[in-house]
Amino acid sequence: MPEDVTKTRRLVEDLRQQIIDGTLAPGVLLPTRAELAAHYQVSETTARNALKQLINEGLVVSRTGSGHRVRERPPMVRLARDRYHRNKPPFATEMRTQGRAPQVEWDSQRVPAPPAIAERLRIDVGEQVMRTAYVMRADGEVEQLSTSYEPLSITLGKGIELPEAGQFRGLGVIARMGAIGIHVSEVVESPYARPPLAWEAERLGLAPGVWVMEIERTHWAGDRPVETADIVLAADRYRPVYRIALTD
Amino acid sequence: MPEDVTKTRRLVEDLRQQIIDGTLAPGVLLPTRAELAAHYQVSETTARNALKQLINEGLVVSRTGSGHRVRERPPMVRLARDRYHRNKPPFATEMRTQGRAPQVEWDSQRVPAPPAIAERLRIDVGEQVMRTAYVMRADGEVEQLSTSYEPLSITLGKGIELPEAGQFRGLGVIARMGAIGIHVSEVVESPYARPPLAWEAERLGLAPGVWVMEIERTHWAGDRPVETADIVLAADRYRPVYRIALTD
DNA sequence: TCGAATTTGTGCGTATGTATC
């Protein structure tokens, strides 16, 4: 299977190249479907399909009646994920260092642990956990979605069952666990990328074609996981940064 | 802008749901365009567009004459990126722990530093660097692509200009730099996801709709960057894992 | 083994609705 240069591919690659190398700058209006069809000697249908593909790749946005434009990408923000402190939750700290006002909504529910979560927390499927769904905003815009799980076998009756209520609210997992004598020794994070679910795209205000990065995070106390969370953010706005110390 | 339930969306979401919840298991043949069109009371064109979208999401693969199947995903491999050792390069070490035979091809060139690389290495644009492109295989299959950059102002005349030649070949950046008295103190990694370039998709054997994860990595000696690299891998096969020690 | 039926890939044309300018 060699080249396989279809008309659509040629058009897509030509436009993509111009977008990537800056010939077509962000915000610039692309030729209309009719114009593309004429210039490239293809049908309007083919021009439409090519533009659709560029939209799917997140390179182009379209507005009915207006036209297709090269998508203006927000500047990529580097999210330092390498400094977990004993008394500062990462999101608010990060946003304040960027000079933005953090705001967090949350909703906690007692639920039986689903299989994937049970495995991450090393508990039995169906064991009771506290699930807390967060919507994190900065300057009013939704920036992160997060769902956290804590085994109730750890927190129940200690007065800290609800992560965001009581004396230790807003201080993060490490401080809360510390308050009941559990010493968090390590945080493990694993990021990966996937297409957004419909409700995630809506909440995060994602342009079509933009993926999300999901960071699977687990707090460990020795060899015992005490909390795990899925953090979801726009893959085109944020990239995590990890600093790794050397071992000899 | 409320629901906006188009026929195509309904079809896509219906099939996607069945794929995600396992009703349509990996490898299973989907209904043909004609069958979907009949069942959902839509045109064949609409059925085709819906299937195309699922392909773009990496959920479905198609073969001319054969049909559409739910894509069989390779098991996700967790890539431990938190243990840099002074005398072991990460890729070969990782693959051997998985019981796979690593093989590395490389090609080194002296080139002027492009702007993005110059900024990462804190040198002037156009300053000479050694660029080494790697193709990393495990059991014969291409698993990672990587491009590394080192300032020649650091390595020139010390006998280690070529990363993969001479006495210290195959030992990694840290050992080589150590040999000329440069003590690498820290490695910084920042992963993000993007659609693959055409040649990357071909080399990595990516199914349509699969993205790549690119890890930007920099070796630091104190506050001086001594090497930087872009590591590219299939986002559906690999996810990096970072262990983060706590600071008080 | 071969050929017909099936199924997808690509490309074209058209119609209707809606938003923009």
Add this chain to the structure above:
DNA sequence: GGATACATACGCACAAATTCG
């Protein structure tokens, strides 16, 4: 309000690969 431009949907034609009797 009219022209323009995109969004959705439908139907059709032919090529290429596969499947199956």
